[in-house]
Amino acid sequence: xxxxxxxxxxxxxxxxxxxxxxxxxxxxxxxxxxxxxxxxxxxxxxxxxxxxxxxxxxxxxxxxxxxxxxxxxxxxxxxxxxxxxxxxxxxxxxxxxxxxxxxxxxxxxxxxxxxxxxxxxxxxxxxxxxxxxxxxxxxxxxxxxxxxxxxxxxxxxxxxxxxxxxxxxxxxxxxxxxxxxxxxxxxxxxxxxxxxxxxxxxxxxxxxxxxxxxxxxxxxxxxxxxxxxxxxxxxxxxxxxxxxxxxxxxxxxxxxxxxxxxxxxxxxxxxxxxxxxx
Amino acid sequence: xxxxxxxxxxxxxxxxxxxxxxxxxxxxxxxxxxxxxxxxxxxxxxxxxxxxxxxxxxxxxxxxxxxxxxxxxxxxxxxxxxxxxxxxxxxxxxxxxxxxxxxxxxxxxxxxxxxxxxxxxxxxxxxxxxxxxxxxxxxxxxxxxxxxxxxxxxxxxxxxxxxxxxxxxxxxxxxxxxxxxxxxxxxxxxxxxxxxxxxxxxxxxxxxxxxxxxxxxxxxxxxxxxxxxxxxxxxxxxxxxxxxxxxxxxxxxxxxxxxxxxxxxxxxxxxxxxxxxxxxxxxxxxxxxxxxxxxxxxxxxxxxxxxxxxxxxxxxxxxxxxxxxxxxxxxxxxxxxxxxxxxxxxxxxxxxxxxxxxxxxxxxxxxxxxxxxxxxxxxxxxxxxxxxxxxxxxxxxxxxxxxxxxxxxxxxxxxxxxxxxxxxxxxxxxxxxxxxxxx
Numbered sequence: 073x074x075x076x077x078x079x080x081x082x083x084x085x086x087x088x089x090x091x092x093x094x095x096x097x098x099x100x101x102x103x104x105x106x107x108x109x110x111x112x113x114x115x116x117x118x119x120x121x122x123x124x125x126x127x128x129x130x131x132x133x134x135x136x137x138x139x140x141x142x143x144x145x146x147x148x149x150x151x152x153x154x155x156x157x158x159x160x161x162x163x164x165x166x167x168x169x170x171x172x173x174x175x176x177x178x179x180x181x182x183x184x185x186x187x188x189x190x191x192x193x194x195x196x197x198x199x200x201x202x203x204x205x206x207x208x209x210x211x212x213x214x215x216x217x218x219x220x221x222x223x224x225x226x227x228x229x230x231x232x233x234x235x236x237x238x239x240x241x242x243x244x245x246x247x248x249x250x251x252x253x254x255x256x257x258x259x260x261x262x263x264x265x266x267x268x269x270x271x272x273x274x275x276x277x278x279x280x281x282x283x284x285x286x287x288x289x290x291x292x293x294x295x296x297x298x299x300x301x302x303x304x305x306x307x308x309x310x311x312x313x314x315x316x317x318x319x320x321x322x323x324x325x326x327x328x329x330x331x332x333x334x335x336x337x338x339x340x341x342x343x344x345x346x347x348x349x350x
Numbered sequence: 351x352x353x354x355x356x357x358x359x360x361x362x363x364x365x366x367x368x369x370x371x372x373x374x375x376x377x378x379x380x381x382x383x384x385x386x387x388x389x390x391x392x393x394x395x396x397x398x399x400x401x402x403x404x405x406x407x408x409x410x411x412x413x414x415x416x417x418x419x420x421x422x423x424x425x426x427x428x429x430x431x432x433x434x435x436x437x438x439x440x441x442x443x444x445x446x447x448x449x450x451x452x453x454x455x456x457x458x459x460x461x462x463x464x465x466x467x468x469x470x471x472x473x474x475x476x477x478x479x480x481x482x483x484x485x486x487x488x489x490x491x492x493x494x495x496x497x498x499x500x501x502x503x504x505x506x507x508x509x510x511x512x513x514x515x516x517x518x519x520x521x522x523x524x525x526x527x528x529x530x531x532x533x534x535x536x537x538x539x540x541x542x543x544x545x546x547x548x549x550x551x552x553x554x555x556x557x558x559x560x561x562x563x564x565x566x567x568x569x570x571x572x573x574x575x576x577x578x579x580x581x582x583x584x585x586x587x588x589x590x591x592x593x594x595x596x597x598x599x600x601x602x603x604x605x606x607x608x609x610x611x612x613x614x615x616x617x618x619x620x621x622x623x624x625x626x627x628x629x630x631x632x633x634x635x636x637x638x639x640x641x642x643x644x645x646x647x648x649x650x651x652x653x654x655x656x657x658x659x660x661x662x663x664x665x666x667x668x669x670x671x672x673x674x675x676x677x678x679x680x681x682x683x684x685x686x687x688x689x690x691x692x693x694x695x696x697x698x699x700x701x702x703x704x705x706x707x708x709x710x711x712x713x714x715x716x717x718x719x720x721x722x723x724x725x726x727x728x729x730x731x732x733x734x735x736x737x738x739x740x741x742x743x744x745x746x747x748x749x750x751x752x753x754x755x756x757x758x759x760x761x762x763x764x765x766x767x768x769x770x771x772x773x774x775x776x777x778x779x780x781x782x783x784x785x786x787x788x789x
Contacts, residue, residue: 115626115646115648198445
C-alpha cells in the first residue's frame with residue numbers, strides 16, 4: 073500500500089534529512105581534513121589548508137611512526153586492554169559481593185567504594201607520585217595499569233551494581249539448589265546475565281584509558297612508556313612543528329578506536345542502550 | 351539516619367586516607383656538597399625540556415656517552431616538552447621527588463626554586479673566575495645570579511629578533527628600518543606588493559609580551575624597569591609604558607593582516623607565513639631561525655636576515671638592550687648525588703658537546719664561549735647570538751621575569767590591547783592593580 077505524504081510531511085522529511093546530512097558533514101569533515109593533512113607538507117598545510125594534497129605519499133605517516141608513535145600505540149593498546157580486563161573483572165566481582173552475597177557491613181563497603189567517585193585525580197596526584205616513587209613504580213607500565221584500574225573501579229562498580237541489584241534473587245537460589253558454588257554462580261549465571269552493562273562499562277573504560285592524559289603525563293616519560301595522548305604532544309615543539317606529521321600521528325592514534333567501533337558497532341549501540349539506559 | 355551518617359563518614363575517612371597516606375613520611379636527604387669528589391656510581395635523574403624531535407636525542411646521546419665513561423652510573427632521563435615540563439616540575443616538586451638535575455627558565459621560575467632552597471648554590475664551581483665558570487659567557491651566568499650567588503647552569507642562549515625575507519625587501523625596494531617609525535612606514539609598500547608586512551599570532555598570549563618587553567626596554571629607563579618587575583618596588587607609572595603600548599597597538603593595526611583578530615592566530619601560523627614566503631617579517635627567537643629556513647621552506651638561509659626591533663625615536667630607555675635570556679639547569683639542593691650532577695653538567699657543557707648542541711639538527715646556541723661559530727651554526731644564528739653577546743643589556747621575557755599574577759595581567763592586557771577591548775591606560779591600570787595585589 074502506498075501512502076501519500078502530506079506537504080507538511082515532505083517538508084519535515086526534507087528538514088530532517090538536511091539536518092542529518094549537516095550532522096554527518098560536521099562529524100566526518102574534520103576527520104577527513106585530518107587524514108588529508110597527513111599527506112601534505114607544512115607549506116601546503118598553511119598555504120592551502122582546505123585543498124587536496126599535491127602528492128599522496130606516506131612519508132609523514134612513516135615519519136610519525138618512526139618518531140615514537142609505534143611505541144605510544146603499543147603502550148596505549150597494552151594499558152587499555154589490561155586495565156579494561158582488571159577494572160571490569162574486579163568491579164563485577166565487587167558488585168556481585170555487594171548485591172548477591174550477605175556480608176557484614178556491605179552497605180558501608182558500598183559507600184566506601186562509591187566514595188572513590190568523589191576523589192578527583194588531581195587531588196591525589198602529589199601523594200601518588202610520592203608513593204609510586206618510593207615503590208619503584210614511577211615511569212613503569214604498572215603505574216598506569218594500577219591508576220587506571222583503581223580510579224575507574226568506583227564508577228564501574230556503581231554501574232554494574234545498579235544492574236545486578238535488579239536481577240531476580242531466584243536465580244541465585246536455583247543455582248544454589250543445583251549445587252553451584254559462589255564462583256560458578258557468578259561466572260556462569262550472573263555475569264552472563266549482566267552482559268549489556270558489561271559491554272557498556274568495557275566501552276566506557278576503553279574510551280577513558282585510550283584518551284587519558286593527566287596520569288600518563290605525570291607518571292610516565294620517554295617514548296618507551298608514554299601513551300598516545302601524551303606522546304603526540306612530543307611531536308609538537310614551541311620552535312617549529314611539522315604539523316602534517318602530527319596529523320599523521322593523530323590518524324594513527326584514532327585508527328584503532330575507529331576500527332573497533334565499526335567492528336563492534338552493534339555491541340556499542342546495544343550495550344549502551346541496554347546497559348546504562350535500561 | 352545514624353547508620354547513613356556512619357557510612358558517609360566512613361567513606362570520607364577512606365577517601366581522605368587514600369590522599370593523606372602519600373603525604374606521610376619524607377626523605378631527609380643531606381644537603382648537596384657540590385665540591386666533593388664525585389662518586390661514579392648510582393643513579394642520576396635529569397628532567398629536561400628536550401622531548402621529541404629534533405632535540406630528544408641530545409640528552410639521550412649524552413647520557414649514553416657518560417654511562418660508557420662511568421659504567422657504574424645510570425642516568426634516568428625524564429624528557430618533557432615545552433608544554434608539559436611546567437606541570438611535571440610542579441608535581442615532582444610538590445611530591446618531594448625533584449630529580450638531581452632539572453630544567454629551568456631564567457627569572458621568576460628559577461627564583462622560586464632558589465627561594466625555596468631547592469637549587470644548590472653553585473658559586474664555588476661556576477662563578478666567573480673559576481675554571482668551569484670561565485667557559486661560559488658572563489651575561490649568561492648572571493641570568494641565574496641572586497644576591498651575588500650563582501645557582502644555574504645556562505645551557506643555551508636566546509634572543510628576540512625580527513626575521514625578514516631579504517628577497518621581498520629587495521623586490522619592494524626598502525632597506526632594513528633603523529627606527530620603529532621607519533618599520534611602521536615600511537608596512538604600506540610591502541602590503542601594496544602583495545605580502546603581509548609582519549606575520550603575528552598571539553593565540554598563546556606570550557608573543558605580544560615579547561614585543562612589549564622589548565619596547566619597554568627601549569622606552570622605560572633601565573633602573574625604573576627593573577624596579578617595576580618586583581611588586582615590592584613597582585610603581586609602573588613611567589610614561590614609557592603607555593608609549594610602548596601605543597606603539598605596539600600601531601604595529602598590530604598597521605603592519606599585520608590579522609589586526610584585531612591576531613589573538614586567534616597561532617604563533618606557528620605566523621612563523622609559517624614567513625617560511626612560506628607570504629609574509630615579509632616575523633618577530634622570532636634565535637631558536638626558531640633554523641626552523642624558518644629549514645629544507646622544503648620557500649625561505650632559504652640565503653634569503654633570511656635579522657635585525658633587532660628598531661628603537662623608537664626619542665626613546666628614554668636603553669637602546670642597546672635585547673630581549674632574551676638563557677635557559678638552563680639547576681641542581682637539586684637536596685640531592686645526595688650533587689657532586690656527580692655537577693660532573694655530568696660539566697660534561698654536558700664541554701666545548702665539544704656544546705658545539706654539538708649549537709649545530710644542526712639541534713641548533714640551540716650554546717652559552718659556552720667558542721661553541722657557536724659560522725662553521726657550526728647557520729649565519730643567522732651566529733649573527734643573532736653575536737648580537738646577544740654584544741648587547742649592553744639582556745632583558746628577560748616579561749612573562750617569566752615578574753611574578754605570575756603580574757605576568758597574567760600583562761598577558762590579558764596584551765590580548766585586550768590587540769582586540770581593542772582596552773586602551774593602553776586601562777591595560778597599565780590593570781597591571782598596576784595586579785602588582786599591588788601581589789605585593
